[in-house]
Amino acid sequence: MKVISVVSAKGGVGKSTFCVGMGRLLALHDKRVLLVDMDIGVRSLDILLGVSERVVYNWGDLVKGNCDFRKAVTEVASNLYLLAAPIDFSEEYSEEKFKKAINQYLKDFDYIFLDSPAGLESGFKLSLCACDGCVVISTPDSISIRAASYACENVRKAGVETVRLVVNKFNKKLHKKINVDEVIDLVGARLLGIVPESYEIYSSASGGKIPYDCKGNMALLRISKRLSGENIPFRAKNL
Numbered sequence: 001m002k003v004i005s006v007v008s009a010k011g012g013v014g015k016s017t018f019c020v021g022m023g024r025l026l027a028l029h030d031k032r033v034l035l036v037d038m039d040i041g042v043r044s045l046d047i048l049l050g051v052s053e054r055v056v057y058n059w060g061d062l063v064k065g066n067c068d069f070r071k072a073v074t075e076v077a078s079n080l081y082l083l084a085a086p087i088d089f090s091e092e093y094s095e096e097k098f099k100k101a102i103n104q105y106l107k108d109f110d111y112i113f114l115d116s117p118a119g120l121e122s123g124f125k126l127s128l129c130a131c132d133g134c135v136v137i138s139t140p141d142s143i144s145i146r147a148a149s150y151a152c153e154n155v156r157k158a159g160v161e162t163v164r165l166v167v168n169k170f171n172k173k174l175h176k177k178i179n180v181d182e183v184i185d186l187v188g189a190r191l192l193g194i195v196p197e198s199y200e201i202y203s204s205a206s207g208g209k210i211p212y213d214c215k216g217n218m219a220l221l222r223i224s225k226r227l228s229g230e231n232i233p234f235r236a237k238n239l
């Protein structure tokens with residue numbers, strides 16, 4: 001997977017946080033990464049990355065032909081770039097035009113993450129037309145699992161074959177009775193990794209960085225390596 005759409009039909013499960021975590025780690029390990037905010041109107045990646053003040057253009061400008069693709073992005077750190085979401089929806093944001101816009105970045109980046117919004121509407125659909133694989137995020141509760149399964153179904157209907165599951169905010173104490181194998185079956189996608197509920201991840205929400213060696217970041221690191229094709233074994237099935 002090179003262009004990865006990060007989805008779930010529900011908000012608050014950690015899609016944007018996951019994109020930022022992957023972006024920072026892969027960039028640190030010499031991969032060139034573009035993060036694309038698909039949440040038209042409710043943008044969040046610029047805040048999470050601490051670059052809100054520096055964002056000038058967004059992918060709406062690119063689709064409309066208002067700027068060149070190199071100008072549309074904001075540099076966040078070495079190897080890490082952001083393509084912000086437009087503030088308003090426009091009829092001009094067709095699947096064909098959006099895909100063409102994203103394809104311009106294929107040769108410059110190793111990974112492109114499309115951070116989908118909650119729900120299964122325009123931002124979600126646009127992200128599916130441009131991606132070659134999906135990561136579906138679910139927290140271990142029933143509502144989120146149902147939403148992830150619903151998103152998964154829609155992803156497959158759209159013809160995307162590669163779908164992987166990340167179980168986020170796993171809390172050993174709270175989720176003692178949760179069987180991860182069951183979550184995998186219910187969502188209907190192979191496991192990519194489990195990320196613990198982590199104070200350090202939570203505290204990074206307004207532009208702060210996650211300490212490299214904390215548990216949460218180590219889980220994200222294992223996932224980033226699996227995405228890069230490394231064979232990283234799953235430690236304990238139920239974490």
Ligand SMILES: Nc1ncnc2c1ncn2[C@@H]1O[C@H](COP(=O)(O)OP(=O)(O)O)[C@@H](O)[C@H]1O
Nearest residue numbers: 011012013014015016017169197198201202205
């Ligand atoms: N592994 C985690 N541990 C603790 N808090 C997390 C974790 N992942 C995400 N969060 C927190 O959950 C909230 C929602 O995350 P966010 O990435 O905005 O979700 P989404 O993009 O799916 O709406 C944020 O406050 C974020 O810091």
Ligand SMILES: [Mg+2]
Nearest residue numbers: 015016044117
């Ligand atoms: Mg989000």
